[in-house]
Amino acid sequence: MTALPPAYFLALSVLLLGVGVFGILTRRNFILLLIAIEIAINAAILNFVAFGAFSGTSAGLTGQSIAVVLVGLAATEVAVGLAIVLALNRLRGSINVSEATSLRF
Amino acid sequence: MNIEPVAFAALAGVAVATAVLALLVRELVHTILWIAVFFVALAGIYFLLAAPFLGVLQLGVYAGAVTILLLFGVMVTRKRIFSREAATGIGPVPLALAFFTVVLLAAAATVLPTHEVPVRAYAVTDLSTTLFGTDGAWLLLLGLTMLAALAGAIYLVREGRE
Numbered sequence: 001m002t003a004l005p006p007a008y009f010l011a012l013s014v015l016l017l018g019v020g021v022f023g024i025l026t027r028r029n030f031i032l033l034l035i036a037i038e039i040a041i042n043a044a045i046l047n048f049v050a051f052g053a054f055s056g057t058s059a060g061l062t063g064q065s066i067a068v069v070l071v072g073l074a075a076t077e078v079a080v081g082l083a084i085v086l087a088l089n090r091l092r093g094s095i096n097v098s099e100a101t102s103l104r105f
Numbered sequence: 106m107n108i109e110p111v112a113f114a115a116l117a118g119v120a121v122a123t124a125v126l127a128l129l130v131r132e133l134v135h136t137i138l139w140i141a142v143f144f145v146a147l148a149g150i151y152f153l154l155a156a157p158f159l160g161v162l163q164l165g166v167y168a169g170a171v172t173i174l175l176l177f178g179v180m181v182t183r184k185r186i187f188s189r190e191a192a193t194g195i196g197p198v199p200l201a202l203a204f205f206t207v208v209l210l211a212a213a214a215t216v217l218p219t220h221e222v223p224v225r226a227y228a229v230t231d232l233s234t235t236l237f238g239t240d241g242a243w244l245l246l247l248g249l250t251m252l253a254a255l256a257g258a259i260y261l262v263r264e265g266r267e
Binding site for chain 1: 109110113121127133136137140143155158170177203206210217222223224227231232238244246247250251254255257
C-alpha cells in the first residue's frame, strides 16, 4: 500500500497550475494556449484524485468518478478548441490569438 | 528501502520539467512531444495514488488521443511542420510572478504536514458501480456534452461558411 505525505501531491498540483497559468498569460499561439489549459486542467484532476485517495472513506470513489468525467470534458474541449483553430486559420491565415479580433468593436 | 518516494520524486520532476519545456521550446511539434511525456508522467502518478483505471484512461485519452489531435492541428495549420515560432520574449512581470510563486511555495512547504498517510485502493468494480450506479447519470451527462461539443465543432469547420 502506498504511503506518501498528501502535501507532495498538492505541491505538485500547485506547481502544474502555476505553469499552466504562466502559459495562458504569456503564449499567443492558439495551440500552445490549448496545451497550457490542458496542463492547468490536469493539475485540477490530480487534486481530485489525491484528496479522494487520502480521505480514507468512499469519497475516493467520488473523486475518481469526477476525474473520469473531467478527462472526458477536457478531451471534448480540445476537440472544440482545434475546430476553432481550423476556423481561425481559414479566416485569418494564422493562429495567433492576438489577431482574432473580429468580435471586438 | 521504500521505492515510492523515489518514484514520486522522479515522476513529479519529469511532469513539471516537461510542462515547462513544452511551453518554452520554439518548435510546436516539440511542444506536443513534450506534452505527451507530461501526460505519461501524470499517468504514473495516478498509479502511485492507487487509481489504475484513471492511469490507463490518462494514457489512452491524453497521451494517445489528445496528442494525436494536437499533432493533427499543427499539421493542417502550417506549411512546414517543423517551422519555428516567432521568438516571443518573456517579460519581466511573468518572470517576477513565477519567482514570487516559487518562493511562496517553498515557504508554504515548510509548514505543510509531512506525516505519511496510507492511500486507500479501490477495486475498479466499485468505481464502475459509482459511475454507472445512479442510472449512469454522470456518463449520460458527459455523453450529451460531447455530442453537443462535436456538433458545434462540425458547425465551426464545415465548408462554405463565411
